[in-house]
Amino acid sequence: MSKKNRQVLLAKRPKGLPDDSTFQFVETDIPEPGEGEVLVRTLYLSVDPYMRGRMSDAKSYAEPFKVGEPLTGGVVGEVVKSNAKNLSEGDIVTARLDWADYSVAKEEYLRKVDPDAAPITTALYVTGMPGLTAYFGLLDIGKPKEGETVVVSGAAGAVGSVVGQIAKLKGCRVVGIAGSEDKINYLKDELGFDAVINYKTTENIREELKAACPDGIDVYFDNVGGEITDAVISLLNFHARVAICGQIAHYNDTEIEMGPRFLPYVLKHSILIKGFIVSDYADREEEGMNALAQWLKEGKIKYKENIIEGLENAPDAFLGLFRGDNLGKQLVKVSN
Amino acid sequence: MSKKNRQVLLAKRPKGLPDDSTFQFVETDIPEPGEGEVLVRTLYLSVDPYMRGRMSDAKSYAEPFKVGEPLTGGVVGEVVKSNAKNLSEGDIVTARLDWADYSVAKEEYLRKVDPDAAPITTALYVTGMPGLTAYFGLLDIGKPKEGETVVVSGAAGAVGSVVGQIAKLKGCRVVGIAGSEDKINYLKDELGFDAVINYKTTENIREELKAACPDGIDVYFDNVGGEITDAVISLLNFHARVAICGQIAHYNDTEIEMGPRFLPYVLKHSILIKGFIVSDYADREEEGMNALAQWLKEGKIKYKENIIEGLENAPDAFLGLFRGDNLGKQLVKVSN
Known part of the structure; x- marks a missing residue:
């Protein structure tokens, strides 16, 4: 166990695309857990697009990150010191914690991960925030019915890939939009999407969508906005x-x-x-988690991870989300 | 009873703003009702903005009007000949019927209007399509809660004026947007709106809205679109x-x-x-109608009508909707 704790702070609020100057690395002492708290050693860190929003101080649903304080994100880690009743050393837990080697957290804030049920990284993906986001957005808002056509943008991303697979489980025609041939082959060949459009190479996304959706579009799960969304909206059916x-x-x-x-x-x-x-669905988290864990166990939801090693590479992993680098969930492995 | 039946046909589909060339007047024989049908003499005709949509043949929720056939709209009329079981001569009825002196309709298509309950014209306004539109759009989509702020655009129109009054009944702060001083005074002084903004004279609608909605905006009932809607959307609260x-x-x-x-x-x-x-709420029509009739009876919903005389003036009454002429529901009186 290293003697020091590396943390990644928000150095300043980015204007436009974040870059290296957005982040600052510092070394501090390893914090001591108080009563009811545990010390968590970070194993994996999740980088997700929504974090860009929290880097701004514009009014939003989420508290913005504070300048000069650690960024936080989804973490799977190991309890290395416990002053809490229901957690012991060696337990694997997940929560939103610091971008750091170590974090201290109250026990009620942590969810225990069963390492025998599935690889622990899935707690940051299929059975974590991205999976729950896909589950509630698609089923509660999209309400797809058998035989309907569902379009998902950012289809190869952590959320989009789960959305498409749940829509297939519901008996829908699923059309994805993604940005590389690798992603397209993965979505079609491995995840069973009915059609996938490469928005980077298409000459006319609307025409291609129209051809891929002969009965129009009933549900659209939007991860991207912009011109892709313009094209989809113009093809929506009545009561979409x-x-x-x-x-x-x-x-x-x-x-x-x-x-x-x-x-x-x-x-x-x-x-x-x-x-x-x-978090609009916080009171239904259990329902979503159970459904996703079951599908995962039955092999009905597949997943792919893209793991970068080293906390020092977390900023670049995050910036890669905006370059469309990642095929599969982008994770940072911080320690073994 | 005149021997001839004047009808107003759609002469051609308008491009942009309709004008006189959109309409054609013809004289035909008075039609004969078949079995189960009645002949209705038009007393009042309603002109409403949604009819512009039906003049186009673009894909939409409503069947487009056909070129060379009579326009149709909300009518209150008198049964003058009946081959139907449950309707007799002299009964007052309402339905969507021809822009004409006379229409033939099946009995099941007509709703009887009780002339003792309220003035018969209210069947085209508070207890008719505009009232139901206000009722379901505000209560089922807007779901206003006591103390929330509701903004309605086109506030002095047939739908908007009912929306604002129902929102007041639900204990909301109600802010209207309208286009003349007459309308603003009417909404504030007679209908009890908390604030009304004149979009035609304001220098900065967003700033004026912001001042009128110190707690932000929770519900927006949009009748207009465009820049007014841009301003409102930018001031919406979380979960609006x-x-x-x-x-x-x-x-x-x-x-x-x-x-x-x-x-x-x-x-x-x-x-x-x-x-x-x-029509999304066709199966709840009875509920809406009863609530509106009750509020009307109790004087909790007030209304004002703007009545133009003569079928020959129906096109101009319709075009006036786009000039913002009308304070109150625009009706055309076709016969006594």
Whole structure:
């Protein structure tokens, strides 16, 4: 056990795309857990697009990160010191914790992970925040019915890949939108998507979508926003449902962008659009977790991880999300 | 009883704003009702903005009007000949019927109006399509809670004026947006709105809205779209609800207009946006009708009508909706 604790702080709020100057590494002493608290050694750290939002101080659903304090994100770690009743040394736990080698947390804030049920990293993916986001956004907002057509953007991402697979389990035609041939082959060949469109190489995304969705689009799960979303909205059916989960095309905007006005279309087609965040469903977490764990166990939801080694590479792993680098869930392995 | 039946036909589909060339007057024989049908003499005709949509043949929720056939709209009329079991001469009825002196309709298509319960014209307003639209859009989509702030655009129109009054009955702060001093005085002094903004004279609608809504906006009932809606959306609270009922700013657009992208804001604030049409609530019509009739009877919903005389003036009455002429529900009196 190293004597020091490396932390990654928010050095300053980014304008536009974050870069190296957004992050600052510091070394501190390893913190001591107080009464009812434990010391967690970080094993894996999750980097997710939503964190870009918390780097700004604009009014939002989530408390912004504070400048000069550690960034936080999904962590799977090992309890190495416990002053808590129900957690012991060696237990594997997950929670939103510091980007650091070590964090201290209250026991009630941590969820225990059973390492025998599934690889522990799945607690940051299929049975973690991305999986729950997919589950509630698709099923509670999208309400897909058998035989309907579901389109998901950012389809190869952590959330999108689960959305598409749940939609397949519900008997839908599933069309994904992604940005590389590798991603497209993975989604079609391994995850069973009915069609996948490469938005980077297509000459006309709307025409390609139209061909891939001969009966129109009933459900749209949006991770990206921008022109992809414009094209999808213009093909929505009467009474279609749109879950706005992400807008990665806009996270680094420095001003409000212009786009086609679609509310007249929304009116004519009695369309539902709902922005959401997984914490809207906090009281149903158990339900989602159980369903996802069951599907995972039965092999009905597959997954792929992209693991970068070393806390020092966490900023670059995060920035890669905006370059579209990752096929599969992007994780950072911090220690063994 | 005149010997001839004047009808107003759709002469051609308008591009942009309709004008006189959109309409054609013809004289036909008075039709004969078949078995189970009645002949209805038009007393009042309702003109409503949604009819602009049906003049186009773009895919929409409503069957488009056919070129060369009579326009149809809300009518209150008198049964003058009956081959139907449950309707007799002299009965007052309402339905969507021809823009004409006379229409023939099947009995099951007509709703009887009790002339002793309220003035018969209210069947085209408070207890008719506009009232039901206000009722379901506000209560089912907007779900206003006591103490919340509700903003309604097109506030002096048939739908908007009922929306604001129901929101007041639910204990909300109600802020209207309208386009003339007469309308503003009416909404404030007679209907009890807490604040009303004149979008035509304001220098900065967003700033004025912000001042009128110190706690932000929880519910937005949109009848207009365009820049007014842009301003309202940018002030919505976390978990706000938006009912898209009308987009009159766009009905005469000949191409898709550009506007600020607001889906990132919708995401950050977990906002719901729902386009709707009153027929989405066909199975709850009775509930809405009873509630509205009760409020009307108790004087809790007030109304004002703007009545133009003569079928020949129906096109102009309709076009006036887009000029913002009318204070109160626009009706055409066709006969006594």
